Amino acid sequence: MKLRQLAxxxxxxAAGLSSALLPSVATAxxxxxxxxxxxxxxxxxxxxxxxxxxxxxxxxxxxxARGGVNGVKISFEECETGYATDRGVECYERLKGxxxxxxxxxxTGITFALTEKAxxxxxxxxxxxxxxxxxxxxxxxxxNFPLAGTYWIAGDIIIQDIAKKNGGFDKLxxxxxxxxxxxxxxGKEAIPILQERANTHGFKLTLLPVTAPGVEQKSTWLQxxxxxxxxxxxxxxxxxxxTLLKEAQATGYPRDxxxxxxxxxxxxxxKDVGEGAKGYNAITMQHGAEPNAAFVKEVLEKVHGKxxxxxxxxxxxxxxxxxxxxxxxxxxxxxxxxxxxxGKGKVITxxxxxxxxxxxxxxxxxxxxxxxxxxxxxISTSCQDHVGSxxxxxHTWNGSKWEFTSDWYQADEMIIKPMVKAAADKYAAEKxxxxxxxxxxxx
Amino acid sequence: MFYRENGQFKTSYRADQQIFPITQxxxxxxxxxxxxxxxxxxxxxxxxxxxxxxxxxxLSLAALGVNILxxxxxxxxxxxxxxxxxxxxxxxxxxxxxxxxxxxxxLLSGGFFATLVGMFFGIPSLRVKGLYLAVATLAAQFFCxxxxxxxxxxxxxxxxxxxxxxxxxxxxxxxxxxxDKYWFCLGFLVVFGLLAKNLVRSAIGREWMAIRDMDVxxxxxxxxxxxxxxxxxxxxSFIVGVAGGLWGFVHLGAWEPAAFSIDRSFQLLFMVxxxxxxxxxxSFFGAAFIVVLPIFLNQALPALGALLGLEIxxxxxxxxxxxxxxxxxxxxxxxxxxxxxxxxSIGKQKLRLWPFPH
Numbered sequence: 001m002k003l004r005q006l007a008x009x010x011x012x013x014a015a016g017l018s019s020a021l022l023p024s025v026a027t028a029x030x031x032x033x034x035x036x037x038x039x040x041x042x043x044x045x046x047x048x049x050x051x052x053x054x055x056x057x058x059x060x061x062x063x064x065a066r067g068g069v070n071g072v073k074i075s076f077e078e079c080e081t082g083y084a085t086d087r088g089v090e091c092y093e094r095l096k097g098x099x100x101x102x103x104x105x106x107x108t109g110i111t112f113a114l115t116e117k118a119x120x121x122x123x124x125x126x127x128x129x130x131x132x133x134x135x136x137x138x139x140x141x142x143x144n145f146p147l148a149g150t151y152w153i154a155g156d157i158i159i160q161d162i163a164k165k166n167g168g169f170d171k172l173x174x175x176x177x178x179x180x181x182x183x184x185x186x187g188k189e190a191i192p193i194l195q196e197r198a199n200t201h202g203f204k205l206t207l208l209p210v211t212a213p214g215v216e217q218k219s220t221w222l223q224x225x226x227x228x229x230x231x232x233x234x235x236x237x238x239x240x241x242x243t244l245l246k247e248a249q250a251t252g253y254p255r256d257x258x259x260x261x262x263x264x265x266x267x268x269x270x271k272d273v274g275e276g277a278k279g280y281n282a283i284t285m286q287h288g289a290e291p292n293a294a295f296v297k298e299v300l301e302k303v304h305g306k307x308x309x310x311x312x313x314x315x316x317x318x319x320x321x322x323x324x325x326x327x328x329x330x331x332x333x334x335x336x337x338x339x340x341x342x343g344k345g346k347v348i349t350x351x352x353x354x355x356x357x358x359x360x361x362x363x364x365x366x367x368x369x370x371x372x373x374x375x376x377x378x379i380s381t382s383c384q385d386h387v388g389s390x391x392x393x394x395h396t397w398n399g400s401k402w403e404f405t406s407d408w409y410q411a412d413e414m415i416i417k418p419m420v421k422a423a424a425d426k427y428a429a430e431k432x433x434x435x436x437x438x439x440x441x442x443x
Numbered sequence: 444m445f446y447r448e449n450g451q452f453k454t455s456y457r458a459d460q461q462i463f464p465i466t467q468x469x470x471x472x473x474x475x476x477x478x479x480x481x482x483x484x485x486x487x488x489x490x491x492x493x494x495x496x497x498x499x500x501x502l503s504l505a506a507l508g509v510n511i512l513x514x515x516x517x518x519x520x521x522x523x524x525x526x527x528x529x530x531x532x533x534x535x536x537x538x539x540x541x542x543x544x545x546x547x548x549x550l551l552s553g554g555f556f557a558t559l560v561g562m563f564f565g566i567p568s569l570r571v572k573g574l575y576l577a578v579a580t581l582a583a584q585f586f587c588x589x590x591x592x593x594x595x596x597x598x599x600x601x602x603x604x605x606x607x608x609x610x611x612x613x614x615x616x617x618x619x620x621x622x623d624k625y626w627f628c629l630g631f632l633v634v635f636g637l638l639a640k641n642l643v644r645s646a647i648g649r650e651w652m653a654i655r656d657m658d659v660x661x662x663x664x665x666x667x668x669x670x671x672x673x674x675x676x677x678x679x680s681f682i683v684g685v686a687g688g689l690w691g692f693v694h695l696g697a698w699e700p701a702a703f704s705i706d707r708s709f710q711l712l713f714m715v716x717x718x719x720x721x722x723x724x725x726s727f728f729g730a731a732f733i734v735v736l737p738i739f740l741n742q743a744l745p746a747l748g749a750l751l752g753l754e755i756x757x758x759x760x761x762x763x764x765x766x767x768x769x770x771x772x773x774x775x776x777x778x779x780x781x782x783x784x785x786x787x788s789i790g791k792q793k794l795r796l797w798p799f800p801h
Contacts, residue, residue, distance in 0.1 A: 041758035050758075078757040080741070085695060085702055086498065090738060093494040109699050112605045116696035120619065132603065183592055185603035185699050192602045209592070212701065423602070430539065430599075431609055 032075035033335060033347050035060055035328075036095030038106050043082045044213040045238035047268040048320055052106065053078065054311035055324025058299050059332070061310070065302040069336050070344040085109040092117070101350040102126060102331050102357070108186035111144075118143035124354040126334075128327045129154075129262060129285040133189055134423035136387035138358065139435045141424065145357045145386045147330050148379055149285035151189035151261070152419065153411040155233075157392040158259045158283050159197045160409045162231055173202040176227065180220055180244060181235035183209040190235045190261065192423075196415060214240025221247045234260040241269035245277045255279040259394075266319035270397045278399040284319070286376040287326060288395040289402045291317035295325065295371025319402060322375065329370060330379070334360055358383060377408070383441035390416070446794040462641050476633055484622050492621035499734045500628040501689045506714040506726035507632075507639055508682030513712065514720035515643055516675035517655030518568050519576055522561075522583030523683050524707035528700060529587060530557040530684025531691035532597050535606050538692075539599060546613050550631075550688040557684020558677045560587070565676030569669055572658075584705050591700040607697030624693050631689060635682055640723050642678065651675050652721070683711075717775060719784025728783035736771070740764045 037060075039053035040046060060074050068074060077098065079091035088110030092103060103118075104126045105111045111131040118125045119142060126145045127135070133152040135144035162177070163169045179194055181187030191207065198205040206229060208220045214236055224232065232253065234244050241264040248255055256279035260269070265282020267289070290296055296317040304313050315321055338348045338356030348356070362379040379388035390413065394406035428435065446467050453459040463469040487496065509523045534553030538544050564583035568576050591597050591604075598606050611618040611627075618627050642648050650671040653661035662668050691698045710733055718729020741764050748755040755763075779785050793800070 039757060041756075042761040046758075053757075080757045080761040082761065085698065089695065090494040090498075093490045094742070097488065097490045108603070109605070109701060112603075112607060112697040112699070113695050116607055116609050184701060185605040188603045430607075 031347060032073050033069070033101065034095075034099040035074055035076040035331065036092070036098070036100040036103055037076050037078045038081050038088060038091050038095075038104065038110070039078050040081050040083045040106070042080060045083050048238055048263065048266060049083070049106070050311065051266070051268070051315055051318055051320040052324040052327075054309075054315065055321035055326075056104075056328045057310045057324075058303050058316070058321075059295075059325040059328035061303045061308055062295070062299050063328075063332050065306075069332060070339055072335075072339070072345060072347060074332070081105075081107065081110060083107050083109075085113055089113050089117075096121060096123065101348060101353040102334065104128070104327055104331065105131075108132070108184065108189065112185060115141070115144060121350070122354075123350040124334075124357055126327065126331055126357065128330060129323070130186070133193075134420050134427060136385065137420050137424035138382070138384050138386040139424070140428045140433060141386065142436060142440075143354060145334075145381070147357075147360070147381070147387065148326075148376065148389045149262075149392060150387060151186075152193040152416050153387070153390045154261055154283045154285065154392060155190045155193040156197065156411040156416060157394075157409045158233060158261075159194070159201075160412070161281070161283075161394045161406055162259070163201070164406075169201050175203040175231070176206065176229040177203055177231045177233060178206040178208055178224060178227070178229035179233045179235060180208045180210060180217075180224075182214055182237050182240055183211050186237060186263075187235045190233070192419060193416070194233070196419060200415070210236070210240060210244075212240075213238060215243050217243055217247050221251045221253075224253060225251050230257065232258045234258055234264050236260065236264045240264075242272050245270065245273045245280060249273065249276040256281065256396075259283065262323075262392075265395065265402070266323075267402070268320070275399045277397050280397045281394050281405070282397075282402075283392050284395050284404075285323075285392055286389070287319075287322050288393075288404060289317060289319045290322045290375050293317065293322070293371060293375050294368075294373060295329075295375075296322070298371055299325070326372070326376065329372065330357075330360070330362075333362055333366075333370075337361070357381065358386070360388060362388075383436065446791065446797075462637065462644075479629055480626065484625060489621050492625050495735060495738065497621070497624055497628055497694050498690075499730055500625070500632050501686050501694055502711070502714065502734055503727050503730040504628075504632050504635055504689070505683050505686035505711055506718065506730045507636060507723065508679045508684075508686060509711045510715045510718075510720065510723070510726045511639060511643070511651070511682070512675050512679035513715050514722065514725070515648060515655060516651040516672060516679075518565070518672060518675060519573060519712075520580040520676075520679075521577050521705070521708045521712065522564055522580035522587075523711040524703045524705060525564075525583040525587035526557045526561050526680045526683040527687030527690060527707060528591055528703035529560045529680075530554055530687030531698060531703065532591055532606070533557070533684075534688035534692065535608060536597065536599070538608060546611050546618075546692070550685055550692065553688035554681040554684040557687065558681045561676045561680025561683075562673050565673050565680075568672045568676065581705075584708055588700050588704065603699075605697055605699040606691075608692050609696060611692060618693070628689055628693060631685065635685070636723065639678075639682070643723065647671075647674060655721075713772070717772060717782055719782025719787075722782065722784035724787055725782050725784030728787070732775075732783065737764055737768055740767055 037056060040049035041053060060076050064073050079095055081088040081091050092114055100123055102124050105114050111127050114125055124143050124145060126147055128147045129149040131146050133150040135141040136146050136150055163172055194205055210217055210220055236244055255277055258280050260282035262283050262285050270277040299316055303309050334353055334357035337360055338352040342348055342352045358381055360379060360381045364378050377389055377391050381388040390411040391408050393404055393408050395402045396405040448465045451466055463472060512518050512520050530553035533556035534549045537552045538549035564580055567579040571579055598604050618624055650666045653666055654671045658668055714729030714733050717732050719725025744760045744763055745755050
């Protein structure tokens, strides 16, 4: 009897599922451009994942409220990855089938896995500010777009700021910098650029890995207490960041000598530490907390004002919220650019989207019109250059909010370009790929 | 009525010793393999292939390996994720370091190195048992996590520690469409499944089971505990290692040590416990339960909510998925402590008597 009931229940459930799934697939394939949204709203990284996801979805809703892109509305669906690679791949496959034309994986591990799948499926990958740094070389990574910054650019700018505070690069000689990093591909991305800079300027670099998720840092801080580095760079994520700041406080390490990567420079990282994090610096990939930006006000008016907001209203305009919105904006603008060439008011394909992203030209005037005035600098991509803009600035936590404390820096192309080329060539050799020809760039 | 071995007389030792002595079983297995290989690929779409079927096949293979150790030999191991990692990374290294290395040989070499590591970490099993052994095998997990994160050689000195492979092919057969990948994994699973089935009913399999049931008594009747335990570790790690190689090469394409974390070890152990310890069939049930159910819940809950006119947020779905999944595990263990395979065998028993149960 039991078996029969089980079988019956399973059949009923399966039938219910398939009938329920069919309509949702059908609506996605109507005259809407479908945007998959890979997020993590649960797990160890949720405090940072949630505002990003809210910003991303709110911007898509805002685009629809503005009338879509030349009349084409945007539909979207969220999928929870929990920052796990295998669940991320499952999400990708699920949403790909619903007509995805661009994907933002939001995790370095998933980015690596999808980099192998993107050229086959012909779906471009936007990894705004994260992912693999060498993928800014469009000659090898045809389908990857680390728009507006990579980890190497971030690491380079942090060293530039330290040099500036010390009065020039020549003053870095003999200094000691410790890199405390999340022990994963994400954390290790910083190492090559810092080593390159260390060799050039003669400062000592100590690498201190922290096992994921990063709540256990006692031994790391014991080493910092013993070695007393002049600066600590925090390449952390999620719960690791607030733990690091609490440990720094307990150790008595000056917070204004700590620099965080942009994943470690948002409100959830410092809120719990409050005053204890005062003086802590973090690199921003262009924007910080932007409560006064025009698009934020527009979101509050057109999305939250209509009761359609995602997440709490008072988080609109926080650092990671803006990050999510900016990531969505670049994808939407890629779509708009593709429409300019392949037909306005049409739903575009993945290949057309790729062209749009490769020929993205977000001038200051366009950014101002979109409500991003003062939030970011213009972005212009090309066949060889998939990053579009290598600028960033430093912001500092003053105990209650993030404030910019530096001017704009541009990452040193002379250093990053050869590194990117070498890493991309190595990848191409491993994969037996050839560089794209100029003819391929025209397509 | 249909499932009865009456009248099937064996006239030779050979016939008596075949893997599936009952004709219906033999036909059923043949039919299942034929359907899996020839019918299923033409019915399912790409999503089912890449997100469900391929992970299911690979993890079934891994669960099969773990079942040999845990279910047949009674040695609880929490190092299975590590053995998968060894298989994946060593297959990667042989694949890229040796020019012209055939894919299958690379994968098998991954299994070979996993065997060595598995036997090494199996040595404590000669002295410690049960939960203590589980803790000892945890060492394998932590050691491998450490080695693959820290030792640059394993990842070919990639800056990020993540490795990737592509352009897989076997004797000119390029494995890039989901269907090819499915067939490739299915081939491994069928071969290893039959080998394992045959192995557990051979002398060595009986030794394992004797050790599992009572090791002192087994030693008294002349079974060498060291040989039996280490051979179980060896066979188990080999299969798990090959599964690890497939997981990295075929399913993910690019991976990092986190893909084979302690969570994976627990997941494999749960597959064996839920599926049924000491049952080849149970490995498949367990893998299906653990792989498919969360994904099913994740998609069914929003759909169910939509039917009722509710919009369920992504976070709620994810939380509910964990809760329902956990509750189902507990429920299954209470209702059927011997795993899903037991339900299967009860079903077979019933079928024998049908339609005239006494």
